[in-house]
Amino acid sequence: xxxLTLSVAALTIAMMSYSQxxxxxxxxxxxxxxxxxxxIEGNDQQHPLCYxxxxxxxxxxxxxxxxxSGTTKKGQNCKNKTxxxxxxxxxxxxxx
Numbered sequence: 001x002x003x004l005t006l007s008v009a010a011l012t013i014a015m016m017s018y019s020q021x022x023x024x025x026x027x028x029x030x031x032x033x034x035x036x037x038x039x040i041e042g043n044d045q046q047h048p049l050c051y052x053x054x055x056x057x058x059x060x061x062x063x064x065x066x067x068x069s070g071t072t073k074k075g076q077n078c079k080n081k082t083x084x085x086x087x088x089x090x091x092x093x094x095x096x
Contacts, residue, residue: 025053068092 023033035050051057063085068078070092080089 021048023048023050023053025049 068089
């Protein structure tokens with residue numbers, strides 16, 4: 001019984017430390033949005049909105065993959081894709 005009480009207490013504390021709330025906006029059917037909103041420390045939002053309803057939301061940009069600019073032993077262009085800024089794949093990015 002003691003183990004059960006301790007595990008329930010630990011679970012409760014863990015859930016309380018993870019601060020999430022439900023979006024405060026309404027859907028097109030006039031129902032409350034069910035998306036979860038994560039609170040960031042230092043960001044005091046009185047009415048938290050999810051990414052769908054927040055007009056100030058900016059989707060994080062991702063580096064798109066490009067074809068490697070290296071050449072193979074046969075002298076042909078490499079066909080591997082890479083996201084490295086130097087445009088070299090893992091095979092050609094070696095420091096020789």
